[in-house]
Amino acid sequence: MSSYSQPTRRRHLGDKRLIQMFIIPTVVLLILMNVFPLIYSLYLSFTEYSAINPTPPEWVGLDNYKKVLSDNLYWHNFAVTGRYALISVSLQMIVGFGLAMLLKEKFKGSGLLTTLILVPMMLSPAVVGAFWKNIFNPSFGIFDQFLGYSDPNTAPEWLGDPDLALWAVVIVDVWMWSPFVMLLSLAGLSAIPDYLYEAAAIDRASAWFQFRRITLPQVMPLLLIAVLFRTIEAFKQFDLVMGLTGGGPSLLQGTQAVNVTETVSVKLFRLAMPPQAQTGLSSAMAYVVLVIIIAISNLYIRALNKVREG
Amino acid sequence: MLKKTFSVLVLIALLSIAFTSNFAATPRPVQAQGVSELTIWWAEWDPANYLQQIGNEYEAETGIKVTVVQEPWASYYNKVGAEWAVQGDSFDMVVGDSQWVGQAVEAGHYVDLTAFLNDNGITETVTPATLQYYGEYPQGSGTYYAYPTEGDANGWAYRKDLFEDPDNMAAFEAEYGYPLAIPETWEQLRDIAKFFTRPDDGLYGVGIYTQVDYDAITMGFENIMFSYGADWKDADNNVLGVINSPEAVAALELYGELYDYAPPGTDNAFFAEMNNVFINGQAAMIMNYFAFFPSLDNPDINPYRDSTGYFAMPAGPTGERFAALGGQGISVNSYISDERKQASLDFIKWFAAPEVQARWAAVGGYTCNIEVLESEAFLTQTPYNAAFAQTMTFVKDFWNIPQFGLLLEPAQRYLHAYVVGGEGTAQEALDGMAFEMDEILIAEGVISE
Numbered sequence: 001m002s003s004y005s006q007p008t009r010r011r012h013l014g015d016k017r018l019i020q021m022f023i024i025p026t027v028v029l030l031i032l033m034n035v036f037p038l039i040y041s042l043y044l045s046f047t048e049y050s051a052i053n054p055t056p057p058e059w060v061g062l063d064n065y066k067k068v069l070s071d072n073l074y075w076h077n078f079a080v081t082g083r084y085a086l087i088s089v090s091l092q093m094i095v096g097f098g099l100a101m102l103l104k105e106k107f108k109g110s111g112l113l114t115t116l117i118l119v120p121m122m123l124s125p126a127v128v129g130a131f132w133k134n135i136f137n138p139s140f141g142i143f144d145q146f147l148g149y150s151d152p153n154t155a156p157e158w159l160g161d162p163d164l165a166l167w168a169v170v171i172v173d174v175w176m177w178s179p180f181v182m183l184l185s186l187a188g189l190s191a192i193p194d195y196l197y198e199a200a201a202i203d204r205a206s207a208w209f210q211f212r213r214i215t216l217p218q219v220m221p222l223l224l225i226a227v228l229f230r231t232i233e234a235f236k237q238f239d240l241v242m243g244l245t246g247g248g249p250s251l252l253q254g255t256q257a258v259n260v261t262e263t264v265s266v267k268l269f270r271l272a273m274p275p276q277a278q279t280g281l282s283s284a285m286a287y288v289v290l291v292i293i294i295a296i297s298n299l300y301i302r303a304l305n306k307v308r309e310g
Numbered sequence: 311m312l313k314k315t316f317s318v319l320v321l322i323a324l325l326s327i328a329f330t331s332n333f334a335a336t337p338r339p340v341q342a343q344g345v346s347e348l349t350i351w352w353a354e355w356d357p358a359n360y361l362q363q364i365g366n367e368y369e370a371e372t373g374i375k376v377t378v379v380q381e382p383w384a385s386y387y388n389k390v391g392a393e394w395a396v397q398g399d400s401f402d403m404v405v406g407d408s409q410w411v412g413q414a415v416e417a418g419h420y421v422d423l424t425a426f427l428n429d430n431g432i433t434e435t436v437t438p439a440t441l442q443y444y445g446e447y448p449q450g451s452g453t454y455y456a457y458p459t460e461g462d463a464n465g466w467a468y469r470k471d472l473f474e475d476p477d478n479m480a481a482f483e484a485e486y487g488y489p490l491a492i493p494e495t496w497e498q499l500r501d502i503a504k505f506f507t508r509p510d511d512g513l514y515g516v517g518i519y520t521q522v523d524y525d526a527i528t529m530g531f532e533n534i535m536f537s538y539g540a541d542w543k544d545a546d547n548n549v550l551g552v553i554n555s556p557e558a559v560a561a562l563e564l565y566g567e568l569y570d571y572a573p574p575g576t577d578n579a580f581f582a583e584m585n586n587v588f589i590n591g592q593a594a595m596i597m598n599y600f601a602f603f604p605s606l607d608n609p610d611i612n613p614y615r616d617s618t619g620y621f622a623m624p625a626g627p628t629g630e631r632f633a634a635l636g637g638q639g640i641s642v643n644s645y646i647s648d649e650r651k652q653a654s655l656d657f658i659k660w661f662a663a664p665e666v667q668a669r670w671a672a673v674g675g676y677t678c679n680i681e682v683l684e685s686e687a688f689l690t691q692t693p694y695n696a697a698f699a700q701t702m703t704f705v706k707d708f709w710n711i712p713q714f715g716l717l718l719e720p721a722q723r724y725l726h727a728y729v730v731g732g733e734g735t736a737q738e739a740l741d742g743m744a745f746e747m748d749e750i751l752i753a754e755g756v757i758s759e
Binding site: 051052053054055137138139140141151152153155157159160162242245246247248249250251252253255256257258259270273274275276277278 | 387388390391392394395397409410413416417418419509512521522523573574575577578590592712714715716718719720722723724725726727728730731733734738739741742743745
């Protein structure tokens with residue numbers, strides 16, 4: 001009797017119930033893993049609280065936000081991150097798109113070459129940081145030798161020189177992530193219909209004209225997506241900086257010392273984790289970063305929509 | 311319907327979070343049959359392996375299994391901090407850094423061991439400096455929260471083949487007017503570093519800590535700073551005029567000068583980089599924690615092993631000597647059951663016994679036990695033990711109040727800016743540091759305005 005009853009019940013499972021069965025676990029997970037931490041950290045950002053201290057959070061209103069937005073050191077971190085994101089993402093676009101243009105035509109071994117170029121972005125940033133630290137070492141690293149410096153005493157100290165350290169991080173980031181831009185660009189380039197170029201050729205359009213009026217507009221939506229992803233990642237840059245410079249070197253600017261490669265994520269980590277463990281303050285800083293990333297993302301998405309429409 | 315279900319689910323989820331967070335703080339139920347295993351957390355390094363060996367001996371004697379869980383140094387503090395945050399019981403004992411004591415005690419993470427250590431006569435078995443810096447909080451209170459486990463401090467390794475080379479000896483004496491030998495003062499160490507800096511031969515005088523990330527450059531600098539008669543604070547915790555005193559400025563100038571004689575690429579260097587520049591023949595002398603010297607005594611790692619010597623910190627202008635404290639003490643977790651606390655205390659009592667401390671030293675641990683430290687067997691066991699035993703009588707530490715992390719950050723930043731960044735003067739760097747530290751101490755209520 002019971003063996004026949006179950007299939008009957010299943011037949012009565014309505015569409016709504018079925019939808020709920022699929023959606024509810026996801027919603028619960030989303031609430032537990034995303035929504036609750038987001039709301040709780042927002043609350044903490046208005047309190048003085050240390051997660052490693054049993055003292056309950058104490059409401060301080062906007063004090064944490066005032067500190068983050070008025071302290072020169074925090075502004076320095078935002079400035080470093082902005083400068084880093086601008087230089088790094090721009091170079092990644094140029095290098096990545098350039099590589100894609102070179103590899104768009106198939107030739108013998110192009111598949112293998114494309115795969116090899118993609119290898120850096122598959123590596124762990126911590127590992128990349130560790131081996132590039134050795135590559136940059138003026139005593140035994142190959143980078144300075146590659147640039148023609150055979151004497152370690154006169155070779156640039158990429159990670160120790162305040163003028164070069166940020167560039168060193170940028171170089172590694174470009175090396176690692178230009179292949180990602182190349183991959184997206186290649187996808188865009190391969191989707192351009194041949195008849196557009198054929199028509200342009202019949203009209204005797206120059207190569208530059210074809211690039212400017214056909215190639216670039218056709219690839220632009222994908223390039224903007226690459227810019228969006230890479231900018232967000234650049235604003236979150238942590239692993240490479242920690243692996244290469246630890247946020248240093250420090251430099252005395254006026255009367256205040258600043259860490260020249262300390263991005264907001266590195267600062268955030270130091271604020272949030274022991275020994276500082278300033279949970280309330282770090283939550284406020286995290287929200288400021290979140291607002292900046294949302295604002296930049298919105299600008300990019302608007303630009304993307306404009307490109308698609310026009 | 312879907313909206314209603316969604317709202318109910320949100321409510322259930324939030325309630326379950328509230329309940330589970332309460333349950334997380336509840337200690338594990340007491341086992342009726344007693345404790346059969348103990349868990350100790352420590353950083354991932356050789357001494358933790360040695361402690362596991364000692365723990366295995368404890369298991370053989372008592373049947374209680376001891377597991378030493380190791381976490382890489384870079385994430386060790388974060389992991390312990392995360393466990394503290396949930397008042398967790400994942401470990402029974404933790405071998406914590408000397409600087410953590412204030413933070414852990416104020417927050418109630420450590421069990422008060424004063425009565426236990428006094429009643430069992432353990433306080434008298436270890437050197438006073440180690441008990442003070444690894445276990446006591448507040449300083450001078452006579453209240454202890456840790457048993458000094460791995461004594462450690464900064465010392466020096468040097469190339470005896472270079473120091474004892476007749477040509478070097480003659481040239482050095484001709485240039486500086488005194489014989490080339492283990493430096494007795496920081497000025498002598500500077501002279502020797504300068505003498506051995508021969509970039510054309512790929513040789514540099516000295517390797518010093520410069521890492522900006524956590525506390526390395528601060529630890530390196532305070533070796534000189536203390537010996538020059540300066541300090542991080544006065545008796546009332548004031549820093550203005552103390553950390554930027556003329557003595558501290560002179561000490562920082564000397565530390566900056568030493569960096570001029572360091573191998574290229576040591577701009578963010580800590581213990582691993584120190585040993586590396588020594589092993590690859592780039593440095594005539596390196597500073598390092600004694601805990602990292604065993605690898606220099608390994609011929610498979612150090613090609614200069616047979617000509618490697620070790621010495622304790624030189625003296626400052628007044629003859630005073632100090633060494634930056636490393637090492638850790640073992641503490642009992644407040645959030646475990648009473649039975650597990652007792653089992654942990656039993657282990658510490660066993661571990662503190664002189665015969666166990668002698669075995670601890672024999673397997674490679676750096677004991678703080680006076681009797682063992684003074685024994686001939688210990689002093690001759692390794693080439694660095696004599697320097698270590700000497701050093702443990704003049705160790706000194708950074709702040710260990712709960713706000714030490716806030717104070718460490720500007721210290722690292724300003725010291726690195728002067729020593730590695732090379733901008734400004736030592737006075738400007740220390741003035742900036744003192745100003746920021748003063749602001750922190752006022753904001754945190756440690757001192758008044």
